Amino acid sequence: MATSRTWLGSPDRYARLRKIRTLDPEKNSREITQLFYEDFMTISIFSAIGGFLLGDAAPSMSRILSSTGELEKRVAKRFVDTALLGRTVLQHGVKSAGEGRDAARRVNAMHRSYDINPDDFVAFGTGQVIFAIEFAERLGWRDVTDIEREALRVYYTHETRIFGGRVPLPPTLREMYAFWEKYLDENLAFEPQNLRMANLLLDFIKTLFPKFLHPLVTPIVLAQMDHRIVKACGLELPGAITREVSTALIRLLSKLRDPVYDNAPDGFDALIKQVYPDGFAIEGLGTRSSVKPEEDGFFSDI
Numbered sequence: 001m002a003t004s005r006t007w008l009g010s011p012d013r014y015a016r017l018r019k020i021r022t023l024d025p026e027k028n029s030r031e032i033t034q035l036f037y038e039d040f041m042t043i044s045i046f047s048a049i050g051g052f053l054l055g056d057a058a059p060s061m062s063r064i065l066s067s068t069g070e071l072e073k074r075v076a077k078r079f080v081d082t083a084l085l086g087r088t089v090l091q092h093g094v095k096s097a098g099e100g101r102d103a104a105r106r107v108n109a110m111h112r113s114y115d116i117n118p119d120d121f122v123a124f125g126t127g128q129v130i131f132a133i134e135f136a137e138r139l140g141w142r143d144v145t146d147i148e149r150e151a152l153r154v155y156y157t158h159e160t161r162i163f164g165g166r167v168p169l170p171p172t173l174r175e176m177y178a179f180w181e182k183y184l185d186e187n188l189a190f191e192p193q194n195l196r197m198a199n200l201l202l203d204f205i206k207t208l209f210p211k212f213l214h215p216l217v218t219p220i221v222l223a224q225m226d227h228r229i230v231k232a233c234g235l236e237l238p239g240a241i242t243r244e245v246s247t248a249l250i251r252l253l254s255k256l257r258d259p260v261y262d263n264a265p266d267g268f269d270a271l272i273k274q275v276y277p278d279g280f281a282i283e284g285l286g287t288r289s290s291v292k293p294e295e296d297g298f299f300s301d302i
């Protein structure tokens, strides 16, 4: 019943925000980022989709992603593994040995198997920050605070490094936005594999929603994405009316569902069960890599 719902054990829907206000964005970036996603759970899926579409839209990334065949053959597993590995690092951190560090080492080893352009790493990490902030600002149930913006920047700076990025993310949000605009203007371009992978991703995303909504899912999702990303994927940006309807619907959904209460049923668990009916272990996630991860020396920050 609604009356028995709690947030961090309190009946106050703003409990996570109150907690965030007591934390330091530099020292507690991981905890704040976790609380932020719990508060903006409904729309966090758009950030994940944005990340995948970004990878499809930049040929320097889409060529590598298409060469592995993974996103074309096993898109559901890639989506779930990405979310699980990212979530494990976010939940446990990497300061000490354990699940979080194991997850980070898996991702680091996978990335070391490929010749990835350092700027693409910066773009991907920066994208995670900007998608999270912008979608929450535009579609979320409450305002985003400066503490959260800064914590996201700090957290993803560390995450990008431990996942194998060699160039630090821009050191301020203002510089991140400047880098992002320039990257999207200069690095996105259509190539046939972009469209193939984007279509497979969008077909998969549909399956996360009830069947009667399937025809609406792609327009609703694309309406929220940057027009340069949509265009470079070979897709069409929905018109102004669809964009307005999409925004209104997601805002409504976010108002109805967020902030999710303590122990609320998690749609992600059902998806994990679909892909891993017998459960999963961190070592089994991701693609096999013949390359070892970097030495653990730098795993100290989050």
Ligand code: HEM
Residues within 6 Å of the ligand: 060, 061, 062, 064, 065, 068, 069, 070, 071, 077, 078, 079, 081, 082, 083, 085, 086, 107, 110, 111, 114, 116, 120, 121, 124, 125, 159, 160, 163, 165, 285, 286, 287
């Ligand atoms: C901060 C930046 C990045 C993050 C957070 C990130 C995240 C991840 C995660 C969590 C996985 C493991 C999940 C899975 O098994 O699919 C993964 C795998 C992978 N990532 Fe990244 N990644 C980043 C940057 C990049 C970039 C720039 C590229 C360039 C193409 C890339 C290419 C790959 C490839 C090829 C795999 C292996 C899976 C496959 O073969 O498709 N990643 N990444």
